[in-house]
Amino acid sequence: MKRGKLFRGEGAMAASSGARSLRSGAVIGLAGLGAALAWIGAAPAGPTPAAQPGARPRRIVSLNLCADQYLLALADRDQIAGLTRNATDPDLSAAAKDARGLRILGQSAEEILEIQPDLIIGARSRRSPVLAALPAQDYRLVDLAWATSFAQIAAQTRQIADAVGHHGRGAALVARMERDLAGLPQPGKGRVAAYYQRRGYLTGTGTLVDDLMQRAGLVNLAGRLDKPALSRLSLEELVAARPDFIIVEAAAEKVSDQGTEMLQHPALRGVRRIVLPQAWTVCGGPAYVRAARSLVEQLGAS
C-alpha cells in the first residue's frame, strides 16, 4: 500500500536513473523559469501570470509528498483541499502531525474532479497519471522540482508561498531557515560518511543528503568512490572502504525484513552510526534544518 515510498532505495536501476533525471529536470526548471515557477493552464497555452494578492487559491490540492510539506508550512489550513496519502505517515512526512485532520486523497482522478481545485501542486504534474485521467480543464498547476540543495529549497519555499498567496510567510520562513543554518558548526572536519540505505543502496553526490553532509563538513563516500546519485555497495565494499561514519535511516534501524537486517550485520559493528529520520531527508522542505541540526549534533557527540 505504501509502495509510493520508494523514492530512493530499492528501485534499483529505475530509481537510479530516475534520481538522475529528476536532478536534471530540476536544473532545467531553474534555468528555464527563474524560480522554477511554471503556471500551466491546460486550455490557454503558455504561462499565466502569478496569482493576484487578492485572489488567494481556496482549494489547493497536492499531488506530491514534498508539496504537502510546503503547503502545511505556508498555506492556511482552510486553503488545503487535499494532501497525498503519505502526508500523515510520521516515517515519511516531517509535518505528519500538522497534516492530521486534513483531507487525504487516494490516487483517483474522481476526487480531484469533485474538489474542483483552483491550484494543483505536484512534481512534474503534467505527467501525473491522476491528471492525465482528468478531462481537459483549466486547472492551475505548479511544478515542484526535486530539490537537491538548500538553495533550491529556499527557491521552492518562495515559489509555493507566492502560489498560495502568502508571499510574506515564504520570505520569513527562508530567513528563519538561513539564520538557523548559519549558526551551525562543521564538526565533520573532512571525515568520510556513507549514507547507507537498506539492502546496500548508497546515496551519492548531487543529492539533498550530500548537501547535508557538506554542510556538516563531511565527505560523501559515494563521491570518493565515484558512484552515481544512487548506487549499490555491498557490505564487503563498504567495510573495505572504511568510512568514518554510516548514516542510516531511523526506520531502518528496526530489523523488519532482510533489507534492514543487512544494516545490522556484525561486519558493520566497528563503524560509528548516525541516525536520521527519513522524513527529514526524503523531501526538500522546512525539515532540512532539523536534519542538518541533528546531523551536526550527532557528529559533535561522537
Added chain:
Amino acid sequence: MNRARPIDPPRATLAQGKATVPDTGIPGRDERCEVFVNDTFHDARRHGFLLPGLVLFLLLAACGSLALGPVDLAPTRVVAALVGRADPVAQAIVVDLRLPRLLVGLLVGAALGLGGAVLQGFLRNPLAEPSVLGTSNAAALGAVVMLYFGLADWHGVAMPAVAIVSGLGALALLFMLAGRSESPLTLILAGIAVSTLAAAGISLALNLSPNPFAAMEIMTWLLGSIENRSFAHVRIALPCVAIGCALMLTSGKAIDALSLGEDGARSLGVDLARSRIVILSGVAIGVGGAVAVSGAIGFVGLIVPHLVRPFTDRGPSAVLLPSLLAGALLLTLADIAVRLIPTTTELKLGVVTAFLGVPVFMTHLLRERRIW
C-alpha cells in the same frame, strides 16, 4: 496400486533406475527385481571415487567461496584472516561476511540435495524434490509471516519452527491432494498447486505487512539469496539441517524397500507409517531450517540426485550421502557464480539453479510423456 500403469522395461530401467520395477511384491517374478534386492545391501553400491571426489571438490569450492568477492583479497590475507592475524578490514570481510555465507550455503545445499534424494526415493518419482513439491515455498511462507509481522522477535527459534511446521503442513496437504496415486503426474500437479498457493501466500503476506519494500522482498524469498548472512543465520540453520539430515539419512533402508512398492516394503518388514513420519519430518525440518535463512532456492534437490546417480548402483539409498555433499557443492558453486556474474543488483540464487535445473526437469518430462 500400479493399476493401468504401462510398463516399458528397458525405458524404465534407463530412466528411473530400478525404482520403477513393477511393484508386484512377488519375489522372483522379475529377474531384475531379484538382482536388485541382492544388490541393495551390497557394499560396493557407489563408485569408489564418488565420495572422496565430492569432498575434494567441496573443499576447492569452499576455498573459492572464501577467496572471491566484490573486494579483491590476496589469498595470503584470506588465510591470515582465518587464523586471526589479518588487518581489521580483511578480518571483517572474511570472518564476518564470507565465512557465514559459505557455511549457510553448505547447510542449505546439503538439506536441499538430500531432501531431493529422499523424496525421489520415497515417492518413487524422479521429479520429486522440495521446491517442486511446494515444501520450500511453504517453509518460506512461514518464515515470511513471522518476520514481516514482527513475530520473529518473540524467541530465536520461533521463525525456523514456524517454517518447519508450515513445510510439514505443505507435505501433508500434498499427500491429501495426491493421495496414494502412483502416477507421477498427479504428484507433480499437486506439488504445483501447493507451491503456487504458498507463493501467493508469500506475496499476500508481504502486501498486507506494513513493509513498504514488499516487492523487493518477495523476490528474495521466492528466488533465494544467501548474501549478507551472518553467524546468527548459521545458528538458526545448523541444528535444523543437522537433525533433518540425520532423520533423512536413517531412512535409507526404508526407501530401498519401498522401491519394491508398499506391499513389497511391508513384506521386507518395513514399518511404513513410521518411516513416512521420519522421512517427512526429516525433509520438513531440514528444508524448513534452510529456507528460513535463505529463501526458497529451487531445483537443487532435483538436479543433484540425477547427477550422482550414474556413479551409484541406482539404489535409492546409495544416492543419499552423495546427494547431501553434491547439494552443498552445487549451492556453493551457484553462490560463487552469483558473485562473478556482473549485475547491477544482486542476482538471486534461484535464478542460477533454475537455469541448471529446468533442463533436468524437461529431460524427465520428455521421458515421462508417454505415460501421461
